Amino acid sequence: MIQILIPDMTCGGCAAAITRALKSADDAAQIQIDLPAHQVSVSSDLGAERLLATLKAAGFTPSLQAA
Numbered sequence: 001m002i003q004i005l006i007p008d009m010t011c012g013g014c015a016a017a018i019t020r021a022l023k024s025a026d027d028a029a030q031i032q033i034d035l036p037a038h039q040v041s042v043s044s045d046l047g048a049e050r051l052l053a054t055l056k057a058a059g060f061t062p063s064l065q066a067a
């Protein structure tokens, strides 16, 4: 699991947009979203760099979170 902190994920709309963006980058990605904690856990063959780039392209400000 790659843990990503996204402070500007603030509502269900953001969570849906993030899920869509990650799924379009990797159809097989497993995604868990903790909205109150602004945290997204992703299991994907894509590396962390690709995931971060995907989230940035979707308009968010992600950073990797130490596990």
Ligand SMILES: [Cu+2]
Pocket (backbone or CB within 6 Å): 009, 010, 011, 012, 013, 014, 015
């Ligand atoms: Cu939102």
